[in-house]
Amino acid sequence: MIDYIYVNSGREIIGDEAGLDIEKEFDNYAEKIRDIIANLNSNKDKPGHWLQWMNLGYNEETVWYVKEFTAMVEGRFDNLLILGIGGSALGARAISEALLPPYWNLLDKEKRNSFPRIFFLDNIDPDQIQGLLNLLDLKKTLVNVITKSGSTAETMSQFMLIKDKLEAELGDDYRKNIIATTDREMGVLKQLADQEGYKTFYIPDDISGRFSVFSAVGLLPLALVGIDIDEIIQGIKDMDLALKNTDIRHNIAAQNALIHYLMFKEKNISMSVMMPYSNRLKYFPDWYVQLWAESLGKEYDKNGNKVNVGQTPIKAVGATDQHSLLQLLAEGPNNKIVNFIKVKDFDNEVEIPKIFEYTSIGYLGGKTFNRLMESEENSTRISLNDYKRPNVTFILPKIDAYHLGQLFYMFEVQTAIAGELYNIDTFSQTGVEQSKNYTYALMDRVGYEDSAEELKTKLQKCFNN
């Protein structure tokens, strides 16, 4: 299981001003946390509670269908192209980057065991899109278009382009190269999938994008590149069991949620830095950023009070970002908490050769990169402690499907608990609606004409110094 160290956010290590009296706070919040966890687990099956993601570890049907389809197409495609943005891409990208051999897309087919290369088209930059079209042989490309609503402008415009090109190359057979992942009943993608006859996977109701990684949204792409999704599921289940414990002293999701919440409320900690010491986990912070930012960045609480809460999540990767962020973390304002992710055992042990012995770098020779990585991580941790900067550490026994299932699920639960502590709606995203409507207006969508006029004036003003 994943281990959790919180002592470096406590007074014993970083002092009274910066640190929390953690044990006392655990007592203070014991009852509140007990209620929150009990409520999450009793509400998760009720419609409208948006907690269906808590059931994804037990969705045997989806797992079965994903594996069946994966077996069917095995070896048939050179490329897997994911059309999706935000929660429809970030989870699978982070997990595939962590579990596939490094530089996967550069390996030849044999080294990939005939599994496809994987591409995430998560932007609408015309230069990038043209570059991708130049690169990919679409005939050999399986396209997975992912959008719950079916109306995401970025994803659907990409899909229109790719569908058109595919059909031009393959005629009617083009549909064999397309899989849609969307809502079971609603939306235009579902409608098109039925009409055109695409293979379709469904996202269960009441799951928002950022909590969808363990639905077909994430599991299908991962299975298609050969990742063992049964192991992921086992990791979720074991973590879910552990996190059902309503005693904060035995629930690491509750512990980190509470520490982050109190740091925000009482210690002016406005940022949460996610810093895995592993290059394979380099996209994990991207997934965390969306989860934490979109879930907890809210204007109103559940009672309608204007609160404008939310910690800003910050991406980092160790040891690299010691040469970028550490100076600020140490000496800047004391307004960040660092989440270290420590990997206990890397898959490889690589030795630094014993050369240049009589120079000032001779001390490195004969040691391993593993030890250097661990030393740098410990140095950073202790240095932050010296500077009285709060930090916590998650210890991952190793990077595999099982422990990543645990890790991602743990942070989902942590986020849900934090949302309850803030007393906000964790699962909404009202702050992006206005911007979506503006885009519709600027793209001449019927029904948005009024807003287009108003926009023209605003646009003029905001480009005039």
Add this chain to the structure above:
Amino acid sequence: MIDYIYVNSGREIIGDEAGLDIEKEFDNYAEKIRDIIANLNSNKDKPGHWLQWMNLGYNEETVWYVKEFTAMVEGRFDNLLILGIGGSALGARAISEALLPPYWNLLDKEKRNSFPRIFFLDNIDPDQIQGLLNLLDLKKTLVNVITKSGSTAETMSQFMLIKDKLEAELGDDYRKNIIATTDREMGVLKQLADQEGYKTFYIPDDISGRFSVFSAVGLLPLALVGIDIDEIIQGIKDMDLALKNTDIRHNIAAQNALIHYLMFKEKNISMSVMMPYSNRLKYFPDWYVQLWAESLGKEYDKNGNKVNVGQTPIKAVGATDQHSLLQLLAEGPNNKIVNFIKVKDFDNEVEIPKIFEYTSIGYLGGKTFNRLMESEENSTRISLNDYKRPNVTFILPKIDAYHLGQLFYMFEVQTAIAGELYNIDTFSQTGVEQSKNYTYALMDRVGYEDSAEELKTKLQKCFNN
């Protein structure tokens, strides 16, 4: 030239509480800014002022040597491997990603015009290193090891490994595959380069890593993959000329520095979000993060007062991160300023085909991705204005070597000006020294034994809940 729009950080657009009275502030700070700019330009040649980077646009000798060497090795290598971390990697990575065709490393040799693929090994993760060794044919790999001091543990340990492997494969000829970029006189890399006979490029004195992109540190890798460094240099020169203007009303670096400074001091804006609307610029924020964080995150001001200043730079890319950060930017605490980078003309114009006309996504058909990108950017900007969130915009006419030279240099000057406004030492990084010493101790480097004992105790404590 790059254009700059600041009005969306002013009271007229975002109101009195969140916005600045910008024109008045320009008046208030006119004299101070005049002095700062005059001082930068008069001090830049004086030793110890760490402003030598302001001369890099005029370093014809380096440009000449870089081009000569590039011509000499043209077509000889399939791969260029950069061993460097932080400032030794971030600039060249950001610029090469922006200027090379997308998916460069996946293109075959012909499409790369025989220029090499480019790899940045900027971490010490044993799994990543092993993956790279599995991938690369070292015989066909040109290795550029970059460290000013010559003692950077991450870079030199990588170098020891690669040198050992190269020598095993190539014997004495291995040295032809190595270029060292380091100090002209000091450090173990310089010593080794002389001893072993490596081709060497020098980093001028008094330039810190994060301001080194336009020395051989950045120019050599960029030239080696076929980027027109003369155009970059021209961009720097033209921007340098523009930024010599001591009148804040005609100096965009001073304008943005002042706005960021005042936002930090007076409006509680503790974060600076860098958000290019271009996928090709996706690593530009990484470079900016190091520049801004390490330069301005400081414990003491020049008079020795404890100030703990520094805005936290945040990486983002549009339109992607609308689906990740926008909710928090709009509804969270009003503690961030967003820097939009707008690209006026993309290289490609890509049309969304006119299909699915009678569905709810029909409005997209017949429009271009270019228009969609611009619409989303404008929607985000106006939406942030509605929420009274400060933002500024840099308009890049197009993404090419000339304008990237301008862009990077402009942010360097902005950072130097901001440092003067904060009255701190922009070019030091005292906050990372302690951590480096800890690493030496944990790696059993001779001379660090005392600190090792102390560390053992600290280490034990910081893993015990």
